[in-house]
Amino acid sequence: MKVKGFTAAAVQAGIRYQGRLDLGLIYSEVPAVTVGMFTTNTVQAAPVVLGKKRLLNGKAQAVLVNSGNANACTGEQGMEAALRTGGLAADALAIDEELVQVASTGVIGEQLNTDPFVRAVPELVSSLREDGFDDLAQAIMTTDTVPKTSSASVEINGVEVNLLGVAKGAGMIMPDMATMLCFVVTDAQIPFSVLNAIVSAGVEQSFNLITVDGDTSTNDTVLVMANGAAETPWLDEENQDGVKIFTEALHKIFKDLALQIVSDGEGTTKVVTIRVVGARSKDEAMSGAQTIANSALVKTAFFGEDANWGRIIAALGRSGCQFQPERVSIAFDHVVMVKNGLGCGKEAEKKASKVLQQKEFTVTVDLRDGSERAEVFTTDLTCDYVKINADYRS
Structure with a gap:
């Protein structure tokens, strides 16, 4: 053009x-x-x-x-x-x-x-x-x-x-x-x-x-x-x-x-939308989404295609976002992994692992505590990212 x-x-x-x-x-x-x-x-x-x-x-x-x-x-x-x-x-x-x-x-x-x-x-x-x-x-x-x-x-x-x-x-x-x-x-x-x-x-x-x-x-x-x-x-x-x-x-x-x-993120193999819904305020929803999106443990789990929802709720817990853990639900695309703060079992984890094999997917965290929402776009964290940045100046 x-x-x-x-x-x-x-x-x-x-x-x-x-x-x-x-x-x-x-x-x-x-x-x-x-x-x-x-x-x-x-x-x-x-x-x-x-x-x-x-x-x-x-x-x-x-x-x-x-x-x-x-x-x-x-x-x-x-x-x-x-x-x-x-x-x-x-x-x-x-x-x-x-x-x-x-x-x-x-x-x-x-x-x-x-x-x-x-x-x-x-x-x-x-x-x-x-x-x-x-x-x-x-x-x-x-x-x-x-x-x-x-x-x-x-x-x-x-x-x-x-x-x-x-x-x-x-x-x-x-x-x-x-x-x-x-x-x-x-x-x-x-x-x-x-x-x-x-x-x-x-x-x-x-x-x-x-x-x-x-x-x-x-x-x-x-x-x-x-x-x-x-x-x-x-x-x-x-x-x-x-x-x-x-x-x-x-x-x-x-x-x-x-x-x-x-x-095109360095070494990226996954593009992930982190969506936090049901928050009490827009700022709290964004704080939760950003903390999850930036967690090295969460991002390496995405790379390993490991549906480790514990890392997600742990990141949420240190984000400053106010919520009640026993009300939280977590889903990978359409697969609900966590309901009312509890895991939904091995079968749900198996289905969620298939979602993580995709190039793009969405993680939705529902706090069930309000009407505000936010989303952040992130990537996985890979071995290639480390290699690229280990010798960037050479």
């Missing part, structure tokens, strides 16, 4: 590895209304610090992103590198450097060598094209095994509006801006205040509901750019129907990309 007024490109800059795309660029023909959501980690990479500062005016025209080096925990030198690389892109594009967002992903704690950028940015700019987003998706991969893209085309007030998103993420994935990068471009015409509300709500319903390993990164970034090239009527408070259509499309892209990240 092409989005009016946007182009993208990627090149092999040799930032860390040779022979692979590792430097990407998104460019809008005009400054775009831009909303950013960033990591909640106290330790924040130089691109995140710079990006947050530059987005105070709600505008951006380009995004320069590299893989192989996170430019995190790099001090003043790291900030100088972020400024310099963004400046290289601004000069090559002939735009104000304050309109350039920079993003990085890769190894933490190593200084970012800007020499590859000096050599590669001119080629990067000359390679910009409308259909360059697939290359961009490949350039931002680290331990990802597949590129991640999602798009939508909707009609708003008789005008076609396009949205296109790319993302990366496979490890260091945890709710509260899971470890990831995500860039979405759209030719819709929408004011910052409306777009900001839509993006914030969308992140809460997608990227903040996924976990692979319980770790939150220093570089997490979601950027959504709207350049108005479709020339729709403004999607504002007076155009609620248009806002609703746009919101549904953007949130669908967020959810799709979030689930692609979980499915």
